[in-house]
Amino acid sequence: MVQVKICGLRNKEAIQAAVDADVDFIGFVFAKSKRRVTMEEAVDLAQYVPDHVKKVGVFVNESIETIEEIAEEVGLDYVQLHGDETPAFCEQLAFPVIKAFEVKSAEDLDRVASYDCAYYLLDSPGGKYRGGSGETFDWSLVQKHNFLTKKILLAGGLKVDNVEEAIKEVAPAGVDVSSGVETDGVKDLEKIRAFLDAAKKGDTNGKI
Numbered sequence: 001m002v003q004v005k006i007c008g009l010r011n012k013e014a015i016q017a018a019v020d021a022d023v024d025f026i027g028f029v030f031a032k033s034k035r036r037v038t039m040e041e042a043v044d045l046a047q048y049v050p051d052h053v054k055k056v057g058v059f060v061n062e063s064i065e066t067i068e069e070i071a072e073e074v075g076l077d078y079v080q081l082h083g084d085e086t087p088a089f090c091e092q093l094a095f096p097v098i099k100a101f102e103v104k105s106a107e108d109l110d111r112v113a114s115y116d117c118a119y120y121l122l123d124s125p126g127g128k129y130r131g132g133s134g135e136t137f138d139w140s141l142v143q144k145h146n147f148l149t150k151k152i153l154l155a156g157g158l159k160v161d162n163v164e165e166a167i168k169e170v171a172p173a174g175v176d177v178s179s180g181v182e183t184d185g186v187k188d189l190e191k192i193r194a195f196l197d198a199a200k201k202g203d204t205n206g207k208i
């Protein structure tokens with residue numbers, strides 16, 4: 001079954017709704033963003049995340065020291081990197097890495113092979129904050145690419161209306177959503193439940 005990450009959570013009600021609907025990963029954004037939380041806020045929110053749900057911290061071009069300090073304090077299971085982090089930078093980190101790649105062309109997908117990470121997150125080009133734009137990218141690029149890894153997380157503009165189609169086309173190990181489960185910039189509990197329901201029904205045609 002496809003795994004689901006809900007990102008940019010900032011209150012316990014949204015976390016509870018995601019946990020009750022069988023979420024696999026919860027994301028806290030520590031990068032510059034309208035969804036940013038402080039380390040102290042994330043430590044408080046983390047108490048509502050049960051052990052079987054993995055906690056992910058999102059960073060953009062942050063130092064190793066700051067990433068590791070936050071990861072230790074909050075008890076993160078993964079760090080998700082949306083900036084210009086090199087393969088060597090990712091390997092230096094003491095926490096499993098989800099490296100994000102902006103997909104504009106097939107060449108962007110070739111870059112994945114030079115990284116050794118827990119997961120490879122394919123996202124739309126940038127936007128204001130290097131992520132969380134709510135825009136989709138051309139999924140057919142991924143379909144054509146012969147990845148040597150199956151550890152692909154698909155992100156960028158996913159929502160209840162397109163997630164099943166995305167899963168069918170890309171056959172990712174997981175999907176990641178932020179904007180698509182919000183109303184007026186705030187996490188919407190009904191959209192969280194509906195997204196998880198649709199994503200968990202998604203069929204990868206036996207490719208995963």
Ligand SMILES: O=C(O)c1ccccc1N[C@@H]1O[C@H](COP(=O)(O)O)[C@@H](O)[C@H]1O
Pocket residue numbers: 007008027029031032033034035058060082121123129130131132133134135155156157158176177178179180
């Ligand atoms: O969510 C943010 O604000 C954010 C800021 C900086 C880097 C990444 C961010 N979120 C990640 O962006 C993608 C796509 O989000 P969306 O569904 O299109 O809004 C996802 O991986 C989020 O984890």
